[in-house]
Amino acid sequence: MAKHHNPNLVKINRSYTVEEAANIFPVHKNTVRSWIKNGLEICGNQKPWLILGSELKEFIQLKRKKNKQTCKPYEMYCFSCRAPKRPAGNMADYEPMNASRGCLIGICSTCDGIINKYFSLAKLVLIHGKLDVTLPKAQKHISKRDDLLLNSDLNK
Template sequence: MARAVSSVRIKSLKAYTVEEAAEVVRVTEQTIRAWIKQGLPAMTEKRPTLILGWALKGFHEQLRKKRRRPLQDGEFFCLHCKEPRTPVAGVVEYQRLSDAHGQLRGFCSACEGICVRIISRRDLPKWADLLDAGTNDRRTA
């Protein structure tokens, strides 16, 4: 089982090389270099490139938060984009998962891949517009 990556292991006052930073956050060195390009503060003037722990910690936490952003109204999670997306209206279907929950499935408006959203069954009426925009015959609530 993969252990959850936590920024707790990062020591704020330590300077990490790219290799050490990759080790401590459990990503590849390539990812760390990409993060530097995306704005992770690093001392790149001399070799080896050094990243201060506090900067790595802050950047890492920001990334995790961004990834964990809850879905807003009307958004589905696209399994392909791995991002919140809006589904193409009219081809959304509801699938019952349990007495209390169900899954809405649709097609991502960005990539046309499958996007999903788990909803509480009692919230189903809120999604009626999306479900009713097309044919009703896929609806199995």
């Protein structure tokens, strides 16, 4: 699991070498190098690499956001609570956008706001038993038949 690094440890008006940046959190130097590979900006192309504090801070903040947004299949991200949430009553509606993809919509169990996410029809089996998913009427008889197909897909 990714650790949560505190972006507030970074001073935005100074620059850091890879070693100094690694010492802040602390992480291994190679971790900082992998951040640079993954888009952390450096000043110029010459070694030693210098990382602007403001860039480092922004990068860590983005990283944290990404980590937080990792939802379990039965969770949806609530923008009010800023956290993945299970829908209230474990109930969600599935609204198809096309034959294979759609949107899973529920109510946040904490703030009563609408939470939703894109979901493929084929993945509904993953949340079977976790969430009570309501399909639109037209979809219902199709999904019954698809259940068999979906299950055989999973067993491949």
